[in-house]
Amino acid sequence: MTEVWIVGASMTRFGRFPDLDLMDLASDAALSALRDADAAMADIGVLTMGNVYEAGSNNGQRLQKQIGQTGVPVYNVVNACATGATAVRVAMLSLLAGEAEMGLAVGVEQMGKMGLIGNAAQSHGSRAGGKPAKKEFAPKGRYGAVVKTEGVLGTGLMPGVFAQAGTEYALAHGITAEQFAKVAQKNHAHSTLNPLAQYRKEFSLEEILGADVISYPNTLPMCCPTGDGAAALVLVTGEKLRTLDPDVRRRAIKISASVLTSDPWVDGGQVQPDVNTLTRNAADAAYEAAGIGPEDLDLVELHDCFATAELLHYDNLRLCEPGGAGDFIDSGKPWRDGSTPVNVSGGLLSKGHPIGATGVANLYEVATHLRGEAGDRQVPDARVGLTHVIGLASACAVHILEAPAAR
Amino acid sequence: MAPALPAVDYLVLEGTPHLVAWFCAQCGASYFDRRNACARCSGAEFERRPLGTEGVVRAFTIVHRAAPGLPAPYTSVVVELDGGGRVKANLLGVTDPAAVTAQLKVRLVTFVAGTDDDGTEAIAFAFEPIGGAA
Numbered sequence: 001m002t003e004v005w006i007v008g009a010s011m012t013r014f015g016r017f018p019d020l021d022l023m024d025l026a027s028d029a030a031l032s033a034l035r036d037a038d039a040a041m042a043d044i045g046v047l048t049m050g051n052v053y054e055a056g057s058n059n060g061q062r063l064q065k066q067i068g069q070t071g072v073p074v075y076n077v078v079n080a081c082a083t084g085a086t087a088v089r090v091a092m093l094s095l096l097a098g099e100a101e102m103g104l105a106v107g108v109e110q111m112g113k114m115g116l117i118g119n120a121a122q123s124h125g126s127r128a129g130g131k132p133a134k135k136e137f138a139p140k141g142r143y144g145a146v147v148k149t150e151g152v153l154g155t156g157l158m159p160g161v162f163a164q165a166g167t168e169y170a171l172a173h174g175i176t177a178e179q180f181a182k183v184a185q186k187n188h189a190h191s192t193l194n195p196l197a198q199y200r201k202e203f204s205l206e207e208i209l210g211a212d213v214i215s216y217p218n219t220l221p222m223c224c225p226t227g228d229g230a231a232a233l234v235l236v237t238g239e240k241l242r243t244l245d246p247d248v249r250r251r252a253i254k255i256s257a258s259v260l261t262s263d264p265w266v267d268g269g270q271v272q273p274d275v276n277t278l279t280r281n282a283a284d285a286a287y288e289a290a291g292i293g294p295e296d297l298d299l300v301e302l303h304d305c306f307a308t309a310e311l312l313h314y315d316n317l318r319l320c321e322p323g324g325a326g327d328f329i330d331s332g333k334p335w336r337d338g339s340t341p342v343n344v345s346g347g348l349l350s351k352g353h354p355i356g357a358t359g360v361a362n363l364y365e366v367a368t369h370l371r372g373e374a375g376d377r378q379v380p381d382a383r384v385g386l387t388h389v390i391g392l393a394s395a396c397a398v399h400i401l402e403a404p405a406a407r
Numbered sequence: 408m409a410p411a412l413p414a415v416d417y418l419v420l421e422g423t424p425h426l427v428a429w430f431c432a433q434c435g436a437s438y439f440d441r442r443n444a445c446a447r448c449s450g451a452e453f454e455r456r457p458l459g460t461e462g463v464v465r466a467f468t469i470v471h472r473a474a475p476g477l478p479a480p481y482t483s484v485v486v487e488l489d490g491g492g493r494v495k496a497n498l499l500g501v502t503d504p505a506a507v508t509a510q511l512k513v514r515l516v517t518f519v520a521g522t523d524d525d526g527t528e529a530i531a532f533a534f535e536p537i538g539g540a541a
Contacts, residue, residue, distance in 0.1 A: 137412050137523045142440035144416025147521045147529045152414065154483035154495035155470050163468035164485060171466065171509040213480075216469035216504050265447040268493035270438055272466065272485045 004092045005241050006253040006401070008037025008234030009364045014198040014352030016113060017228045022054055026108040027066045029230035029357075033104065037234035038248050041068025044234075045100025048075045050087030050107035051356040063106060073099065078356075080391025081303065082260070083107060084231065085359025089258050089397060091235050101240040107361070108230035109354035159215035159223060159306065161392070165275050166217065166308025173323040175311065177217040181208040182329045183307040184222040184349055190336055191346025193377035198227050198352030222307035224348040231360035233367075253367045256290035256384075256400045263394035273392050275309065279316040282398040286386070287318075290400040294318040297340060298382040299369055301362040303390045304347040314342070317388060317398075341379050344369070359397055362387035370403040414520050414531035415439070424517045424532065425460050428492055429453040437492050461537065462488035464511040469502055486513055486534055497533040512537040 010032035012025055026049070034040060041064075049060030060074035073094070079086040084107030091103035137146040150156060169175060185205050191197040203211075203221050211219040236244070241252055261282040266274045287293055294317065302317060304310035311325045319340050320328035328334065334342035345351045345365045348358065366385035368374045383403045390396045413420050417427055417439040428437040433450030437458075444451045466485040473479040482498040484507075499516065501507060513534035520531035 135524045137521075137527050137529055139412075139416055145414060146412050147414050147531070149415065149531075150474050151470070151477035151481065152497070152520050152531050154485075154497055155468065155473075156495070157474065159472065160468045160470055160483055164466040164483065167468060167507075168466035168485070171464075171507075177504070213469070213471040215471065216480075265436065267436075268465075268485070268487070270440075270446070271493050271495045 002096055003238035004095050004255045005236050005238065006233050006255065006363070006367050007236050007241065007244065007248050007251070008033040008035075008039060009232070009367045010036055011196055011231035011357070011361045011364045012229050013196045014227050014229035014354060014357070014361070017110075018112065020228070022051070022059065022108055022110050023062055023066050025110065025228060025230035026059065026063045026106050029108065029232040030063060030067055030104060030106050033232035033234050038245055039102065039234055041070055043102050044070070044072060044104045046073050046075070046091055046094040046103040048077055048087040048091040048094070048103065048105045050077045050083040050105070050360065051109060052078055052080070052083050053109060053111065053355070059108070079395045080393070081305065081353070081355050082359055082389045082391040082395035082397045083356045084361065085363070085387070085389045085397030085399065086260060086395065088233055088235070088360055088363060088399070089260055092255060092258055095235060095237050101237050103235045104232060105235065105360060106230065106232045107357040107359060109356035110228040111226040111354055112228065114226050155215070158392070159218060161273055162275070162306040162309050163215040163218050164272060165312060166306070169312050169315070169325070170217075173326065175326040178205065178209065179326045179329050180217050180307045180311060181205055181219070181222060183304065183310045184208050186329070186335055187304060187310075187343045187347040187349040188221060190344050190377065191350035193375075194346050194351060197346040197350055198225055199346070199350045218306050218308055222349070224305050224353040227352040227354050229352060229354040229357045229361070231357045231364050233360060233363055251371050252404070253370050254402045254404060256292065256402045257286040257398070259285045259289065259398045261285070261396045273394065275390055275392070276312060276316050278394055278396040279313060279388065279390055282396045283317045283388070286398040286400050290402070292384060292400055294340075296384050297386050299341045299344055299366060299379045299385045300388070301343060301345060301347070301365050301385070302388040304343055304349050305353060307349065310343070310347065313388060317386065336377065336379065344377050344379060359387070359389040362389060363399060363401065366401050370401055409522070409526050409528050411528045411530050414529045418517075418530070418532050419457070420517070420530055423460065424515065426458045426492070426494060426515070426532070427455050428458055430456055439494070458492045459489040460515040462486040462513060464498070464507060464513060465493065467498065467507045469504060482507070484513070484534060499533045499535045501536065506536075
């Protein structure tokens with residue numbers, strides 16, 4: 001059975017870099033990952049590129065033109081917020097299929113300061129040739145709508161969707177606004193130890209609860225920022241790994257499970273995205289593939305796009321008893337010094353969420369801890385970690401990484 | 408009286424305003440939009456049936472930072488209708504999170520969501536707590 005290993009990992013700082021372009025960020029991450037692997041573009045047999053907002057621009061090939069055109073297959077990948085993780089998975093599948101022995105997976109995004117409600121906030125022009133068009137109601141689209149429905153028939157924007165996912169759990173299991181806020185308190189505190197995080201500022205629970213409400217129960221520090229960044233991994237087959245330099249082998253991290261799911265049909269899923277079922281399905285499949293249970297995890301990087309989402313995923317990833325996510329955050333277990341550290345990087349809430357880079361950056365973070373190279377934020381003696389990303393609508397990727405028992 | 412159109416075609420204004428859904432003839436899954444096939448069982452035959460006008464709140468949020476042009480704060484809810492079917496809409500008259508409790512009972516109401524240059528009104532639906540806000 002062929003195994004796939006990570007031998008190079010890197011990410012840029014996440015933040016806002018208006019003076020750089022997408023290729024600057026992608027090149028930085030890719031070249032750093034290659035250096036980390038003691039490899040060069042000439043060694044790479046397959047390139048995968050994850051990016052969302054410029055996905056029509058063949059960014060994988062554009063990257064080759066900046067760092068090395070060697071004629072290898074390139075896959076340009078887009079899969080919502082799971083784009084980066086999907087790019088890693090495509091590289092992995094290429095290796096498992098025997099297409100290549102060494103692959104480079106890159107995720108990059110430049111979102112700038114587009115605002116929380118992003119593209120959905122763009123106004124629809126009603127002018128034609130400088131003259132105001134006549135406003136005349138006529139049913140349009142699959143729902144026969146005569147007006148824009150956002151805010152009229154509830155909200156479908158991400159802050160509202162993830163807030164409602166959280167309150168559904170809260171109404172069923174008695175979660176408080178304070179318990180949701182504790183997630184943001186933890187992740188912002190963690191980010192102060194991560195030099196690559198977009199924000200590195202601690203907030204008190206009172207500051208978080210008292211901040212501007214975006215979409216209740218999420219206040220501003222409970223929502224991830226937009227921003228720019230890139231991350232990259234160099235992957236090799238087990239056979240190839242055995243031929244590499246001992247220093248590279250010593251730092252190699254095994255991908256024990258890689259799972260991608262999409263939404264199965266659930267009642268009501270047509271009107272409110274179900275962020276739970278596909279995550280549970282992905283986690284269960286990953287635990288089974290790796291032969292590892294949630295109790296074996298030394299750290300988890302999960303998709304905290306909003307504080308409400310992280311709490312749900314404690315339950316979805318089986319980190320707590322069913323319905324017990326509120327007790328789990330109260331117990332302190334997901335803090336860096338707890339029994340199951342979650343989002344030691346600062347998470348999306350504080351590290352940042354450049355969409356195409358996020359999934360790769362999560363793998364970078366866990367691999368860095370498993371290598372014992374995470375500096376001030378290092379989880380001591382970390383051997384096994386899990387990464388999770390979810391994108392609407394709909395994709396969920398879960399990876400389980402392991403440091404080998406003996407090098 | 409001004410002429411009126413439903414804001415979406417799954418709202419029926421005649422008589423007591425109510426929602427209608429397409430039900431898969433094979434498995435019973437329901438949808439508000441026109442379908443190519445059923446997302447649950449791939450069946451391709453559907454029948455349109457009315458839904459209940461009362462239900463309970465399953466999820467909510469109070470939107471303070473809304474898309475441009477929308478008055479805020481407003482409350483968005485997911486309602487499970489009596490007799491089956493879930494729908495997303497606004498909850499009128501409620502912006503206090505403490506007023507939204509598990510199993511809060513609500514009923515469908517309609518409101519004018521806009522008027523075009525011919526004076527035609529777009530009528531949308533929302534929900535309000537039964538017996539006033541809790």
